[in-house]
Amino acid sequence: MNASTAAVAASRKEIVVTGFGGQGIILAGQILGKAASLGDHKESTLTQSYGPEARGGACSAQVIISDGSIHYPYVRKPDILACMSQGGFDKYVGTMKDGSILLVDQDLVQPGDKTKDANCFAIPATRMAEELGRKMMANIVMLGFITAVTGAVSVDAARNAVTDSVPKGTEKMNVTAFNKGFDYGEAVLKGRRKKAETGKGIAE
């Protein structure tokens, strides 16, 4: 890639959210794309890949967010990879580049060596959703976490897109789930900054 393509790439963020069917992976991608497009007024695309089965199969949502128009809508090397299943992690970990941010549901994904990576962030998203009374909101917890850690979309745009995209009557609890994930992400970032300042480094 030459210099001018790299400059273009700088204003472009490629995101993969992966897990298994039934976890709300595509909805998470949908919310990210909607937040970027309708909230932050950027260009965004969402493509999805899934198998013939309705639930349980591997699936992924690919989101591209850019200041300019997006011609090719598929992710080649993700800037952000969020994994909610071991299978999803195993499939996409090889596509990461230097500086890619990895986010995992720590109870569902063992990222191996990547744990030591400064750009690896873990959250017990499913457990937190269970504590809120609905395991199926794990995707929304993860979405809050992605928003806090990566800044790929603005927090207001993301929160509005959550409200707009979830079933009627569940808006409030989904926003609570989003806030939980967002606060957890901010706390993790704060902790890392503190460690870095006190000279302890970032390795945990």
Add this chain to the structure above:
Amino acid sequence: MKPAVLTGEHFITGDVACAEGALAAGCRFFGAYPITPATEIAEHMASRLPGVGGIFIQMEDEIAAMASILGASCAGAKSMTATSGPGFSLMMENLGLGICTETPCVVVNVQRAGPSTGLPTLGAQGDMMQARWGSHGHYEIIALAPASPQEIFHQTIMAFNLSETYRLPVLIMADEVIGHLSERVIIPEASAIKTVSRPRAKGRKDRFKPFQPGPDGVAPMAIAGEGYGIHVTGLTHDEKGYPVMTAEAQAAMVGRITEKITRNLDKIIQLEEYRLDDAEVVIVSYGASARSSLAAVDEAREQGIKAGLLRLVTVWPFPEARIRELAKRAKGFVTVELNLGQVHLEVERCAGGAAPAVLVGHAGGAVITPERIIETIRSAF
């Protein structure tokens, strides 16, 4: 209840945008049989049509689905169906009936990889030649290829307008990539959307000839139940609509239903040109493949290759004249499509040896990467 035209900014899939385009165009009858990756069009029409006074019917199969939209159109409704490869094959016979009886309607094919059941959830563009002449007999067809959710919204309106203007089934040859791609779609105010309705029968009901063309070659249409005594048949017919089993009647009828298209190519064909002014290498593409081609044009230009894109908004009728013109000055053509060479055959034919044409094809199931297009340009020219 939501209005028929959902004015505003949306983040929706191509399938949903197609359904919204149909509603904005005035479609009030949708008959279909669900099939991946076109199911979401039916799903969305099922939820939206009753609220705007329209009818949704899930038919027993695609043969019946195609028949249902012809019947609805004869009864005066703007009608549409949506399907994918296997269903499109089943629709071919009744598509021919629609062409022969000059019945306006819109058929959407969200293409997936075939032959046969193929890859249900993965995209391809393998039905392009089937779109051209998949039904038997000689005829002209109009087929559009959308490259984004925004465009499929507009093209669905355009498809209805063309079908009503020229009285024939119009095909929207989408693909799974565009059908399932979510992007921003801006739906304008209802007053800003231009819709066209078929020329209607006038005058004495006992003397009306349902297939007597007006000055533009298109016959005004009588609606079933209006009192015009009309006969509609798939047999070769005269201006009165009655079967006439002669070579002369055949020549007159086929001549007219083909010429109403071939004499209006300038009004029908739409193209989009990107960085083509000084291009030495002309990429010809459509639908999802055109997006990879756009990225390839930009990347090739950065590498010093003068590439440009001729994007086919209308694939059929084929833009022969434009290809011939470009062939005079281009170093070569590259056709990019998700099949192993269909529209490419037309590019090659129209280039006529004046400029070489190479194919970047793929059997479907994945999209063509911009890198592959650039590699082909580098090695071919």
